[in-house]
Amino acid sequence: MQLQHLRYFTALARERHFASAAATCGVSQPTLSAGLVALEQELGKRLVDRDRRFIGLTEQGVAILPWAEQVLGAVRGLSQAAEALSVAPQGEFRLAAIPAALALVGRLGDRLLRDNPGLTLSVHSDTAREIQRGLAANAFDAGVTYLDHEPAANVLSVALHEEQYLFVARKGAGFEVDAAVSWKRAAGSRLCLLHQGMQFRRILDRHFAEHGLSVIPAAIADSYVSLLSLVRSGGFTTIVPASYAQLMAGLEWCRFLPFAEPAPARRVGLVVVGRDPLGPMAGAALLAAQAVARDNAG
The missing domain is CATH 3.40.190.290 (D-Maltodextrin-Binding Protein; domain 2)
Structure with a gap:
């Protein structure tokens, strides 16, 4: 089974559009479609309902999606672990933020990239539940979400803001x-x-x-x-x-x-998966968030 075919499948599930998924993967649409057909043939199951356009995932497609995400996440984590002893983290840093926190990513992203010039930043907007799922599958390196309301499990966090x-x-x-x-x-x-x-x-x-x-x-x-x-x-x-x-x-x-009757403030902050040892991307994110939190306090 080729990892690239799994990347095509998860990209299509996320984008829900063949051309957009192909662009995300950096391939042509025929190449993406051929890879999906090869994956379906290898598994012996139809994974995608399609006519001339994407309709949706089949029941089998929905069933294997979390496993495909976990496989790709594990491979990405393996690559990061292999680079853990390098001078500084390298590559794409994937940051997911709830819509309410998107206005906060500027200072965090600026600090992260200034401290780690080998990184590029990719920011995604998603729901808190999807961020927690993406962190567990290693699809994201860090998230910015609520820390008090429906808090994510098994994470390390740094408070960045009190929301009004x-x-x-x-x-x-x-x-x-x-x-x-x-x-x-x-x-x-x-x-x-x-x-x-x-x-x-x-x-x-x-x-x-x-x-x-x-x-x-x-x-x-x-x-x-x-x-x-x-x-x-x-x-x-x-x-x-x-x-x-x-x-x-x-x-x-x-x-x-x-509001004349202000609601209680909600803490918003950075979260990373609480693994031991901590990966280089997660460590860089925590250090950047701690620096931003110190600046806010000052």
Whole structure:
């Protein structure tokens, strides 16, 4: 069985598009398709439903996906272990972050690359649950996620930030005189929010419930870029982490308002798998995160 064929399969499962998967693997689409056919023939099972386009994985494809990820992760871990005695880590560093933490990756990534010039950084956005699964399969070197809410198991962590929440409305939408907004008023506005598969949304739903409120947003999305675009249209409001307000400082079209009844802060931080011995990539990530945490404290 060729590892490259497993790479084609996992890339297709992730991208859900033949051309995108081929581009990710750096091969032509016919090469990727031929590799998938060879893998199916070797296993004697059809793994992918397809016509002229990707439809989905078969039951057999879904069943082998975690094993394929673990095999590739183990091979990658073996390569890293072989380089563990080198002067500094080399190659691609894969960092996964929940959408709520994407505004924090700049300082962490900058510190990581300044301290380890042999690395290149690849940032992925994913859910907290997928990050935990990816870390266990060695698909990611580190993650940035919540440390207190639904915490990942068997990890080492460094707290980077305490998350607060801000209400966002377009200027002219009726919030000009407000210094803060209540959860009740926010719930009564035309909200657009992340979908419930996102941990940030589940936390928000809990905060609303603590105030006796239930929210059905007018629109949902899987990124803050989409939410802010809807707000800019003038007809929507949203709720974002305060770190996004810092990232968007100076924009004239929107207002960021704190909540009159602030929710408890949630810690967000870097996590790596707690292996012994610690791999070179994980060690480099922890050192970079600790440096950023010291800078934040100072």
